[in-house]
Amino acid sequence: MLVVFALFIISKAGGLIYNREFHTGLSKLSSNDYLMLAGSFHGMHAITKQLCPAPPTPNVQPASAAGLAPSPFSSRPTGIEVLESSHFRAQCFQTLTGTKFLLFTEPQQPNIDSIMRKIYDLYADFVMKNPFYTVEMPIRCEKFDRGLDGFVKVRS
Amino acid sequence: MVLYSFYIFDRHTECIYSRRWTPRPTSSSGKTARPQSGSSITSGDGTVTNRRNMSHADDEKLIFGLVFSLRNMVQKLGGEDDTFLSYRTGEYKLHYYETPTRMKFVMLTDTKQNNLRPYLHQIWANLYVEYVVKNPLAPVEHPGGVGVANEMFERGLDTFITAVLPA
Numbered sequence: 001m002l003v004v005f006a007l008f009i010i011s012k013a014g015g016l017i018y019n020r021e022f023h024t025g026l027s028k029l030s031s032n033d034y035l036m037l038a039g040s041f042h043g044m045h046a047i048t049k050q051l052c053p054a055p056p057t058p059n060v061q062p063a064s065a066a067g068l069a070p071s072p073f074s075s076r077p078t079g080i081e082v083l084e085s086s087h088f089r090a091q092c093f094q095t096l097t098g099t100k101f102l103l104f105t106e107p108q109q110p111n112i113d114s115i116m117r118k119i120y121d122l123y124a125d126f127v128m129k130n131p132f133y134t135v136e137m138p139i140r141c142e143k144f145d146r147g148l149d150g151f152v153k154v155r156s
Numbered sequence: 157m158v159l160y161s162f163y164i165f166d167r168h169t170e171c172i173y174s175r176r177w178t179p180r181p182t183s184s185s186g187k188t189a190r191p192q193s194g195s196s197i198t199s200g201d202g203t204v205t206n207r208r209n210m211s212h213a214d215d216e217k218l219i220f221g222l223v224f225s226l227r228n229m230v231q232k233l234g235g236e237d238d239t240f241l242s243y244r245t246g247e248y249k250l251h252y253y254e255t256p257t258r259m260k261f262v263m264l265t266d267t268k269q270n271n272l273r274p275y276l277h278q279i280w281a282n283l284y285v286e287y288v289v290k291n292p293l294a295p296v297e298h299p300g301g302v303g304v305a306n307e308m309f310e311r312g313l314d315t316f317i318t319a320v321l322p323a
Contacts, residue, residue, distance in 0.1 A: 026233045037232065040225055047222050051215065052247045053160035053264050078246035083226065084271070085241055087234035104233070 002155040005088060005104040007119065007148070008034070011136045012098030014042030018139040022152050026088065026104060041102065045079035045092065052077035091116060122147040157321060158266040160248060162313075163219060164284070164304065167258040171216035172298040173305055175313070219262055223252055242271055253277055259284075275320055283312040 005025045009018035016038035019031075029037070054077075083090040084107065091112045093101045101123075103116055126144040127133055133141060164173040223240070230240040242251045244267050251269075253261040253276035261276040287309040288294055294303035 027235050029232065033232065037229055040229065044222055044225055044229075047218055048243070048245050048250075051218060051222070051250075051264075052245070054247050080243050081245055083230075083240075083243040085230040085234055085238050087238040 002115070002152065003106040003109060004115070004152050004156070005106075007104075008038055008041075008100075008102040009123070009139065010038045010042055010100040010102060013136065014039045015136070017137065020145070020148065022148075023156065025106075038102075041092075042100070045094075045100065048079045049077045093120065095120070118151055119148065122151065157269055159317065159321060160264040160266075162264075163216060163260075163262040165216075165220050165223075165260040165262070166298060168297070169220055169224075170299065171213075171220065172301040174212065174216060176212070219250075220260070223250070223260060223262060227252075227254070241273055251276060253280065255280055272321075275316075278320075279313065279316060283309055283316060287312055 003025070004022045006021045006023075007018070008016060011017045016035050019034050019038075079094065080092050083092070087107070088104050089107045089109060089112075091103045091105065093103075093116045095101075101116060101119060103112065103119070105112060105115075122144060126141050126147055127139050130141050130143075133139065159177045161174065161176040163171055163175075166172045226243065227240045230238050239254070240252055242249060244250075247267070248264050249267050249269055251263045251265065251272040253273050255261075259280070261280055263272055263276060265272065284304075287306060288298075288304050291303065291306065291308075294306070298304050
């Protein structure tokens with residue numbers, strides 16, 4: 001049994017580019033409120049990166065590896081991945097280009113990672129490969145909508 | 157388990173108590189060696205240098221603002237009776253407890269820790285109320301943390317943490 005309340009997609013600039021509700025459970029908000037929530041979540045995500053209490057990464061590049069370019073992916077803190085409240089659980093997945101997928105589910109929902117993966121697949125297939133889609137703009141792709149419906153509703 | 161820090165904020169947004177523990181070196185070296193997925197190229201440049209310039213007071217303000225906004229976001233989405241419990245990133249987990257008088261208890265631990273809200277509640281009920289609120293010499297409010305970090309409270313916190321959160 002899969003209960004997914006809603007999916008937000010937030011662009012790398014903090015704008016809400018996709019917003020879909022699958023299951024009632026979260027409060028109904030106006031579209032302005034959703035935009036505000038997406039923007040503030042973007043900011044909070046950046047702050048959680050700053051707050052990383054683990055000691056800053058020492059420069060572990062040994063002299064022999066000096067010729068290699070340092071990887072841009074290691075040693076950078078991730079922001080919020082999971083947020084828990086008493087009524088829901090929000091899973092955030094950030095792509096390498098900075099787009100954030102925010103998925104709201106029931107608190108005890110198992111294997112959200114695979115759901116997120118599947119949604120990212122759908123996004124890559126039907127949004128990014130759509131020649132009429134402009135990046136960073138609101139997503140209006142019927143096939144993406146239908147793909148999400150097929151995936152989320154069939155499993156619930 | 158690794159405990160990073162603990163904060164108490166009063167209802168006037170002020171941090172009245174904070175405590176930090178240095179993490180054990182074994183866990184931190186393992187953490188930094190692990191490649192992290194999901195981090196972005198576009199943002200976070202120079203976070204390490206920024207961190208060095210930030211004081212502990214800045215950290216406290218950031219944490220307060222963050223839990224305040226997260227709490228508001230949770231209440232907006234989940235309804236008035238919804239409460240924010242915790243969040244987790246790739247590196248740490250933040251646990252949150254708010255008393256009916258709007259005092260906020262925040263604890264930062266490693267990511268494997270289960271929800272510590274019951275423990276934060278106990279710290280409030282058994283330590284803060286006992287040693288700070290019931291102290292006849294302590295002021296009603298605690299501007300700048302006056303009266304919170306007394307000997308009994310500090311010792312009680314140490315004992316509590318070693319007893320219920322074994323390292």
